Amino acid sequence: MNKSIRIIITSLILSILWTLLSAWSISDHHFGNRFMTFDARSFSMGNANAYNTVSPFAITTNPANLTLLRASYGTQLGLNLTRNEDNRAIPLYNSFDAYVDDATYSSNIYTFEDFSGIAFGKLGDRNSIGLAVFHQPLLNFEGDYYEEVRNNRNQDNDVYPEVIAKNQINNDGVLYQSGLAYSLGYMISEHANLNLGLSYAMLKGTADRQVRINWTDWAVNTMATAAPATVLPDSLFEVKTELEGQRLQVGTAFTVNHRLGIGISYAFKSTLDRTGDQKTVH
Numbered sequence: 001m002n003k004s005i006r007i008i009i010t011s012l013i014l015s016i017l018w019t020l021l022s023a024w025s026i027s028d029h030h031f032g033n034r035f036m037t038f039d040a041r042s043f044s045m046g047n048a049n050a051y052n053t054v055s056p057f058a059i060t061t062n063p064a065n066l067t068l069l070r071a072s073y074g075t076q077l078g079l080n081l082t083r084n085e086d087n088r089a090i091p092l093y094n095s096f097d098a099y100v101d102d103a104t105y106s107s108n109i110y111t112f113e114d115f116s117g118i119a120f121g122k123l124g125d126r127n128s129i130g131l132a133v134f135h136q137p138l139l140n141f142e143g144d145y146y147e148e149v150r151n152n153r154n155q156d157n158d159v160y161p162e163v164i165a166k167n168q169i170n171n172d173g174v175l176y177q178s179g180l181a182y183s184l185g186y187m188i189s190e191h192a193n194l195n196l197g198l199s200y201a202m203l204k205g206t207a208d209r210q211v212r213i214n215w216t217d218w219a220v221n222t223m224a225t226a227a228p229a230t231v232l233p234d235s236l237f238e239v240k241t242e243l244e245g246q247r248l249q250v251g252t253a254f255t256v257n258h259r260l261g262i263g264i265s266y267a268f269k270s271t272l273d274r275t276g277d278q279k280t281v282h
Helices: 003-024 040-044 056-060 217-222
Strands: 073-093 099-123 127-140 143-150 163-172 174-187 193-215 235-255 261-267 273-281
Touching: 056 073, 056 099, 056 127, 056 174, 056 193, 073 143, 099 174, 127 193, 163 217, 174 235
Parallel strands: none
Antiparallel strands: 073 099, 099 127, 099 143, 127 174, 143 163, 163 193, 174 193, 193 235, 235 261, 235 273
16 A cells, blocks of 8 residues: 555545534534533633633633623522542551551542522613623632541551541632622624623631541550650640632633634632631640
8 A cells, every 4th residue: 555545545434423423512502512610511612711612611711701791691500519539458468468458548428519600681782781690709718638547556466456536627618709790792693793791799708627636545544554745635736717808800802703712801810818716726
């Protein structure tokens, strides 16, 4: 097979494969299967929502999307559920260095949730003006961790060692943004328009952290005869924080034609006021 035939066959195979990729491309909505803002394919293709004509939530990414939306008014609500699973184990050996089992010292399965919502309305067709109100999480500080501390006692008898202590870390809190978005739209031609947007949001939330070390009864009884100075007490370290601030964002969205759109958004630096207290207990 000469070189030219190989090139033709390779090009033909690549062309066939390319036609099958439409089902997974960002243009898939042209074939009747529209992708949404939080759709997995939308994220996998790298859509940043700087230019979006279908989702109200895109207004919080670029306020200029407000007058770019196809609808004159609408609302959108979102509930986010996040499930984190973390299991940690170390191998367990007996006195003959034979593998016995995986000793699980940490198993954490937690679910976290938050919500968001937005409502908008706009007036005008060729030249339009729009206003939106929104509330959504901006930063999430939630996270939990729990582990059991053991030594190597009794593992020669093919059994788990006793639990010496239980360590726990709990993080809680979300920083929310609640505000208004304002946008102006100007029709340049039949398929081209320019949109300018501005949003202002109040930032408010909490960030709490608690670190705890609790010795088990077995550990306390085992060290009962030891000198007090050599025994660490139960410990609790706790920090409670309140966060407040403001966020200003501007953006523009430009429709070049019915196939191409350009969006640019810029958020100014936000400074958070942090107040709170901390507590340590032994």
